[in-house]
Amino acid sequence: MTRTLENYIGGSWVRSSGTTLLDVKNPATGEVLAQVPLSTAGDVDQAVQAAKAAFPAWRATPPAVRARYLFKLREIFDGRRDEIAAICTSEHGKTLSESRNDFGRGVENVEHAAGIPTLMMGQNLEDVSGGIDCQTVRQPMGVFAAITPFNFPPMVPLWFLPYAIATGNTFVLKPSEQVPLTQRRIFELIHEHLGLPPGVVNLVNGGKDVVNGICTHRDVVGVSFVGSSAVAQHVYKTCGETGKRVQALGGAKNFILVTPDAERERSVANLSESIYGCSGQRCLAGSVVVGIGEAYDWVRDSLLAAAKAVVLGDGSKPGVTMGPVVSAAAKDRILSYIEKGVQEGAKLILDGRGATVEGCPDGNWIGPCIFEDVRPEMVIAKEEIFGPVACLMRAQSLDEAIELANRSPYGNAASLYTSNGKHAREFSHRIEAGMVGVNIGVAAPMAFFPFGGQKASFFGDIKAHGPTAIDFYTERKIVITRWF
Known part of the structure; x- marks a missing residue:
């Protein structure tokens, strides 16, 4: 019997309220691997509310402690590289070598985000005026979401999830409905082995209703998107109208x-x-x-x-x-x-x-x-x-x-x-x-450099991963102090 995928909300696997199911097929053989539900805006709200409820305690968790979760996640992933690569190949079609590289580049972002105690540091200066000091601090903002494409099932979601939670935010992922199995397995590993507090990470399967549900939700403070330029423009505009931060990575030639x-x-x-x-x-x-x-x-x-x-x-x-x-x-x-x-x-x-x-x-x-x-x-x-x-x-x-x-x-x-x-x-x-x-045919930056294009290939102001990820996922607060 073909299994039907579930959403991951508040630390549990939850059946989608959507009634439409799509076949997930092996593109080489045509075999039906699973069915994925097209979830609803109600499912999005359930995930966002779980993330919102988890935010205060997760924000108060010291950065060094949050970093330890990422060290552990990297260890979990390191022992599962071949397994994740095989799942990626089965649903996407790329070669096993390409799938291993795909996942490997994602894991590099986990490694980079684990340096969050240093990456998230602010700045300070004494005596900006007589007896007055000034400092900047970086603070998490709330619930972030990512809408990711089919072409790199393990890697692209890991451009976002590690940085979002390392900086103290909570997170909702919508993977591509064409290739949901890789992220299903990654979230199973997170659930079974990582021990994150419920609601810190969530997953909602679906299509355009989930995209729009994320972009219009009042409690989502920022959205990352990767896909076609037409949809990137839509995400950029919709998020802008609702006051969200947005980084929308579009198409290319x-x-x-x-x-x-x-x-x-x-x-x-x-x-x-x-x-x-x-x-x-x-x-x-x-x-x-x-x-x-x-x-x-x-x-x-x-x-x-x-x-x-x-x-x-x-x-x-x-x-x-x-x-x-x-x-x-x-x-x-x-x-x-x-x-x-x-x-x-x-x-x-x-x-x-x-x-x-x-x-x-x-x-x-x-x-x-x-x-x-x-x-x-x-x-x-x-x-x-x-x-x-x-x-x-x-x-x-x-x-x-x-x-x-x-x-x-x-x-x-x-x-x-x-x-x-x-x-x-x-x-x-x-x-x-x-x-x-x-003399480089695929100009893909390493995790510790920013990723993003120009012109119709990028809609937003802050690019993905590297130091810009910390900018995207935090708000700078300036504190000016004088003591009498």
């Missing part, structure tokens, strides 16, 4: 520029992984490759060879280097973009539309695709495809290539492959992207 002096073999291998890793379902995935001058021909030929060498299959099997896309709906969307590119006149020099995998007839298979002769005005050059599709463009100079990249309404990440330090500095200075790679 990441450009990779290659100069003639780039180291050929390693550059192409690296940018190919950027494009086709996780089946292109990364917000930092390479999307448009711009060959500069004479670099174009060898980039095209080498990328074509690298893409043809990708091994498509069930991500749980050895030797597979690219799994399926997450759902039949995602496959249909990607295929529609490929068809649009053909109609617009781009040349499809590698066509992965007919890809199949032996023994997995029900998988959501799309092989690597490469378009040549892509022009800036084409839809495939402007809109996020979020699949294993590369678009090739030419530029005669670095200036022209940077101009092409900066035309994009998005500004999540951009990369340059070069051996020229002057070119690298010019690119880093002028490119309009929040995360920049030099």
Whole structure:
């Protein structure tokens, strides 16, 4: 019998009041793994009230004690890396290696947040005026929530949960309804082994009703979101109207520029992984490759060879280097973009539309695709495809290539492959992207640096993880003191 997932509220597993159930499927085999409920605004309120009730005591818990919970959580996770990776692969489709890295990057945020006694320190200065001292302190604010996407089931929720509770807030998570099983298991581990006070962390499964319930709830003080730019704008606007803090990380159209002096073999291998890793379902995935001058021909030929060498299959099997896309709906969307590119006149020099995998007839298979002769005005050059599709463009100079990249309404990440330090500095200075790679195909910051894009890729003022996480989850209070 297929199990139905529950919400986690106030330290207990609770049945959702929602009556609609969605199948959670293995995207490689089509097997139904579980059913997830579409919870209601009433379920959100129940979770928020549990978090609100837990806040006063949790806020009063010393930071060093809160840090010890995170040290313990890191220990729990360290013994479960293979288990969590296997669950991630089963519901998302990425390879086991990619799932391990996914979870590993999440655990790094737990490690970083465990330094909260230092990270949360304020400042002080004696004698700002005669006999008057001034200090700033950081204080937790209340109930925070996060709305997370399908593409990194273990990692992205861990961009938020550790920092929220380390700083003394309480927390409600809405994982993607497409991939709820990884977080279900993580919350089971928290429930069974961590010993957090009830209500400090909560989980509500669901779709848009839960999103709107979180964004409009009067007792939620801040919301983190990761997903498409259209929904990020909605979350940003709705939270703004209700006076919440918000960090809404949106879509991307990441450009990779290659100069003639780039180291050929390693550059192409690296940018190919950027494009086709996780089946292109990364917000930092390479999307448009711009060959500069004479670099174009060898980039095209080498990328074509690298893409043809990708091994498509069930991500749980050895030797597979690219799994399926997450759902039949995602496959249909990607295929529609490929068809649009053909109609617009781009040349499809590698066509992965007919890809199949032996023994997995029900998988959501799309092989690597490469378009040549892509022009800036084409839809495939402007809109996020979020699949294993590369678009090739030419530029005669670095200036022209940077101009092409900066035309994009998005500004999540951009990369340059070069051996020229002057070119690298010019690119880093002028490119309009929040995360920049030099000879790095996936410009993903470590947990102790901020994460977030620019332009239509980010809506908010305070970015995720790193030191900015402490800014997001705390209020600075200024205390000015004089004693008579």
